[in-house]
Amino acid sequence: MSLLIKQVLLEDQITDILIEGKYIKRIAPHIDPPEGAEILSGRDKAAIPGFINTHTHAAMTLFRGYGDDLPLMEWLQDYIWPVEAKMTEHDVYVGAKLACLEMLRSGTTCFLDMYMYPMETARAVEELGLRAHLSYTLFDQGGAERAALDRKRSYEYYEAFKGLSDRVTFTLGPHAIYTVSGEQLQFCHRFAVEHDVKINLHLAETKGEVDDCIRLHGTTPVRYLHQLGILSPHLVIAHVVWVDDEEMDLLAEHGVSVVHNPASNMKLCSGYTFKYEEMKRRGIKLGIGTDGCSSSNNLDMVIAMKLASLLGKAWRFSPTATKAADIYHSATVGGAEILGLKAGKIAEGMLADLSLVDLNVPELVPLNNLTSNLVYATSGSSCVDTVIIDGVIRMRHRHVPGQEQIIAEAREVADRLFGRK
Template sequence: MVRLGQEQHPSTHFGRILIRGAYHEGTNTDILIEGNRISRIAPRIELEDEPAEVIEAQGMAVIPGLINTHTHAAMTLHRGYGDDLPLMTWLEDYIWPVEAKMTELDVYVGARLACLEMIKSGTTCFLDMYMHPKQTARAAEEMGLRAMISYTLFDQGNAERAALDRQRSAEYLEYFSTLSDRISFNLGPHAIYTVSGEQLQFCHEFAQKHGVKIHLHLSETQGEVEECLRLHGTTPVRYLERLGILGPNLILAHVVWVDDEEMDLLAKYDVAVVHNPASNMKLASGYAFKYEEMKQRGIRLGLGTDGCSSSNNLDMFHAMRLASLLGKVWRFDSTAVSAADIFASSTSIGADILSIEAGRIAEGALADLCLIDLNRPEMTPLTNLTSNLVYSASGSCVDTTIVDGRILMRGGHVPGEEEILAQAREVARRIIPQE
């Protein structure tokens, strides 16, 4: 057996990893990873002479890797730029002009920074929507994360752009088929106000034919709902039903402004919804996300950070805490949006939304998991691990991150992180106007 020490590279991979003595379900447990799966969970596992990396995990808790179901990864480069402005001023005068200057290489650098931040804060899989998706895929592939990456469609009723997006959808589908099993493809029509109804129907037909997901912003602001009523005579969810594109492969981000009948429709068609509390609050899009009402209807609810331009970090612990606290305060109900429910949205339910066999510490599950340092003030005492994770912890509590059976971070350090940070600073200095 090989014990992982300071002299050994954290990403060394023997095909077998033994996690020794991690806190799991109230007791200390050994977990054996073989290949990219959890093969055995037991109080004590002996390996005899077969090679394996052994991680001594006493004083640590093992949890499923967190799943961020709505990101714009390369927008890490926009962090802290254009804050505290009205939404349209922020978009039109700050974000869009910077994005117009970004090259494919810039997107790659920004996505690598995002991957680094996610690895260091315990996220093992993310659902992304941004330009130059090949570059985000390249970054995720190199960094070792699991990712579902959208090709963003944005035709605004322009027939030529719509035709180009249809052509590119097929080309990207073929390209992504050449990547590892960790990286998957989906379509990302941006929103109902930037994508025509005909193009949304194309996305539905394409997704049905090829078995991919659709990732769409919907009902994020009151203004979006009012515009939909003006243009289409109905509200956004009803508009999608009219188009015939509601279904279990549809993942909707935000969904703040919906009524009871619309939630019934989402449940009827098994549509998944992703809550993004940080960006909703920061951009003042709305705060009364109907988590409890959707959960009671059986709607699958994931959790996302959104992009760093509107949430400023990709720390899912931060997102979990905001989601639970916000869900309580606007209802004046301290029992609403429990820590257990929010943790499930960030792990097992997120995995179900993305159709991956992760989000659980279980034999046979994908080996996407984290070790949490329990010897920290914010994790002490350990009265309730889930409560500590949601209400107390931050990404800095993560000691080790494993994805697909490979150690990506050990002891809080990711190989090459200094270079990634330096490159990101250099690109940001070039594309962000200096005050």
């Protein structure tokens, strides 16, 4: 199947983009439509690569607005974990569908997720047509029985994911060093190396986590992982606010990827001095994440980009830090590099994962600099008009098929979970 986008703004040129199958076949000032091709007008639109959200918890859309304005551990232990214990597979499926809808409507085409019942999130992803790396969450808290169960399930889910489309990839998600034992983290490393999958881990998120790690293990979180022997290119770590120069050197030396989550870091007061510039200089692959809706309240990567850029400038007292172009790169190309995808930019031979942005929305006028406008002036939900993933139109003119039913079902499940029904 062919899709021809006519006369769309790409960077600073008006051009045609021909998509054949799942790839971008040709980009040129004028392309004659192949026989049977669908033609999509790009008039008053700009083509941008799909955003790649490299850290979230999709089904936690159901927690939006619940347990706000609390410290991290109180929020987790007294609010989030008790409700999660009541969640069914169907609840996760419904929450994940709502997340996929929200991501589509704001221009995200791929995400890295960590949550329970990953097959239910996979089902939602398959139905709405996104691309996703989905983590099975390991959470043993030092208990041998749960650790054994998590190891068993890791193999089972790995096999089950083979029956899904190539848009859905299995990853391991050990929750954090304070909920997963060192032995289990080493299992994750061996599994990742053997099966060539990613490990998705929260790390060095709070000062309390660092202090506890020193108390329990005699060293800081990154050094602890180094002692365990699990720093590698398979590892993707989220937050990473509390690190020093030597730890960043270790991350760079071992090819570890890092994801900045500015919204949740600020809201939960985990920390604000994310060392983006220092990590970039070391060649560390950097992504941008929204985190889950329970801690950031939305999944809009455009808003996440703005927060990442402004926060980086503010704590440094430097208007030249965390430039819009760099943050935009982390939200597109950087995310693709972290996940090993042939995506993140619009070029011949790349995956056809892209969005058309409506240039007539007021906050994109005038168009002195599209990247600047995207990072500083707008939100994805207000400017993204059409989303294409794997060469298929998944949202057209801000409408996703079935979106009304998805929203209604999510309301119903949330009302039941929180005792309103």
